[in-house]
């Protein structure tokens with residue numbers, strides 16, 4: 001009996017020393033708010049739903065990463081340009097490149113997204129024309145790219161390699177918001193040091209299902225996948241959010257802020273993740 005007590009005492013002393021040797025609870029995993037499809041409506045004006053995002057970012061002082069469809073810059077009306085400028089000046093937005101027209105076109109008997117079934121030369125030309133527009137209308141080139149989706153034809157390995165080459169050659173590009181988990185191509189590009197590839201965990205997202213913000217699903221996914229992650233890229237489409245969906249998005253932001261989960265820009269992650277480990 002005495003031996004049992006001794007063993008228990010030793011065990012509890014050992015576990016106490018293990019606990020004290022540990023660092024405090026792991027810091028929360030930062031998130032990027034990747035909000036897609038900034039463009040004007042058919043009437044040439046920006047929707048009230050997008051303007052609400054800008055007002056909310058200022059009110060809460062949160063950083064939003066807004067994916068711009070570049071052809072909207074081509075015919076931009078003054079009030080759209082003023083909104084872009086005001087967002088830029090707030091320091092609360094990083095505009096990123098989300099395609100020139102986000103178009104879907106037939107390829108054989110399938111439908112292809114803008115950069116799917118496109119050669120290197122075609123992709124390069126789309127990037128070049130869009131960067132010129134960004135510089136002219138936003139005052140800065142895009143540093144981050146996230147591919148426009150759509151269609152039912154998956155990008156081929158050649159399509160993805162062409163994109164990687166274009167990103168590595170574009171002098172401004174630093175980040176690729178990858179639409180899937182890491183693979184050999186994304187690792188090789190990140191290892192080159194010029195373009196950081198931020199991969200996706202689709203179970204950790206603003207919208208589940210697509211276009212429908214969902215706090216419970218977000219929390220469940222975040223807690224399940226946080227161990228070992230350095231960031232999550234959360235996708236949303238604010239122009240698809242009616243008032244009920246918007247309210248749920250606000251609840252997700254409430255949760256992030258209450259739990260001190262950092263909200264960061266893609267380019268900030270590029271700077272910190274490519275820095276040498278301390």
Ligand SMILES: [Zn+2]
Pocket residue numbers: 036037098102148149
């Ligand atoms: Zn999109």
